[in-house]
Amino acid sequence: MTSTLAEPAAVRTARPRRFVMCRPDHFTVSYEINPWMDRTRAVDAELALAQWETLKATHERLGHVVDVVPGVAGLPDMVYAANGALVTAGGTVGVRFAHPERAGEAEAYARWLEAAGFGPVHRPVEVNEGEGDLLLVGEHLLAGFGFRTTRAAHAEIARVLDRDVVSLRLVDPRFYHLDTALTVLDDDPAHPDVAWFPGAFDAASREVLEDLFPGALRTDEATAAVLGMNAVSDGRHVVLSPAAAQYAELLRGRGYEPVPVDLSELLKGGGGAKCCTLLARS
Numbered sequence: 001m002t003s004t005l006a007e008p009a010a011v012r013t014a015r016p017r018r019f020v021m022c023r024p025d026h027f028t029v030s031y032e033i034n035p036w037m038d039r040t041r042a043v044d045a046e047l048a049l050a051q052w053e054t055l056k057a058t059h060e061r062l063g064h065v066v067d068v069v070p071g072v073a074g075l076p077d078m079v080y081a082a083n084g085a086l087v088t089a090g091g092t093v094g095v096r097f098a099h100p101e102r103a104g105e106a107e108a109y110a111r112w113l114e115a116a117g118f119g120p121v122h123r124p125v126e127v128n129e130g131e132g133d134l135l136l137v138g139e140h141l142l143a144g145f146g147f148r149t150t151r152a153a154h155a156e157i158a159r160v161l162d163r164d165v166v167s168l169r170l171v172d173p174r175f176y177h178l179d180t181a182l183t184v185l186d187d188d189p190a191h192p193d194v195a196w197f198p199g200a201f202d203a204a205s206r207e208v209l210e211d212l213f214p215g216a217l218r219t220d221e222a223t224a225a226v227l228g229m230n231a232v233s234d235g236r237h238v239v240l241s242p243a244a245a246q247y248a249e250l251l252r253g254r255g256y257e258p259v260p261v262d263l264s265e266l267l268k269g270g271g272g273a274k275c276c277t278l279l280a281r282s
């Protein structure tokens with residue numbers, strides 16, 4: 001007789017993290033570089049700040065350390081700290097933005113990271129938008145391309161960090177960064193785990209993900225469309241949008257603990273919890 005019972009949920013372990021965030025003192029939507037941004041929709045600056053403070057307090061309550069980079073006037077997207085760098089045990093790679101509106105953030109993050117002891121920071125030649133497109137999952141460095149980070153940047157990063165990079169092509173403009181299409185749920189090399197939205201990737205990349213993570217959770221359009229994939233996991237707790245209720249249920253079924261945090265104002269710039277959180281050390 002074949003059992004129809006699901007496998008028992010694994011026991012998940014949280015690992016303490018060091019995060020870097022940027023206070024949204026200068027956040028607004030004054031230009032449009034992704035389909036979420038609409039200059040005609042007002043941003044409530046006070047609410048944005050309160051939501052961001054809640055995200056920071058949530059990370060801290062879960063036992064993580066959060067360092068804060070001061071924002072820079074005129075760089076409203078600097079709040080999306082995930083785009084500030086890729087920090088790995090083998091070195092820190094700085095960023096180079098696809099859009100001139102964000103260019104100034106690169107050096108601000110690189111200098112801050114060096115002063116904070118995460119340097120030296122490699123100043124890239126090719127366009128790469130940090131952890132927005134570059135996600136470490138155990139041994140694998142997953143790298144998105146198609147909208148922002150380029151394939152040439154993948155090659156540059158592979159060279160600089162002396163490691164393999166798994167290139168994944170993003171095809172839906174709403175999911176312009178890899179972290180809008182895929183959540184790293186567990187980065188422990190012993191049991192790496194992700195969740196991903198297939199519609200964001202081309203066929204070849206879907207095959208790559210299926211091979212690397214057989215049995216991984218695949219989410220639907222409704223989850224991705226509220227930026228549900230843009231979540232921060234410590235291996236047990238998954239900080240995500242409260243709008244992604246179905247995703248939260250699926251995560252619970254796999255032994256994770258969903259922790260909803262509303263970032264509706266920051267969503268107006270096209271970012272969620274992960275965009276606002278640079279993982280500096282796991």
Ligand code: ARG
Pocket residue numbers: 033034037077080082083102131132133177179180269270271272274275276
């Ligand atoms: N407005 C920003 C941009 O379009 C949002 C960045 C979101 N960051 C992320 N890691 N997905 O560049």
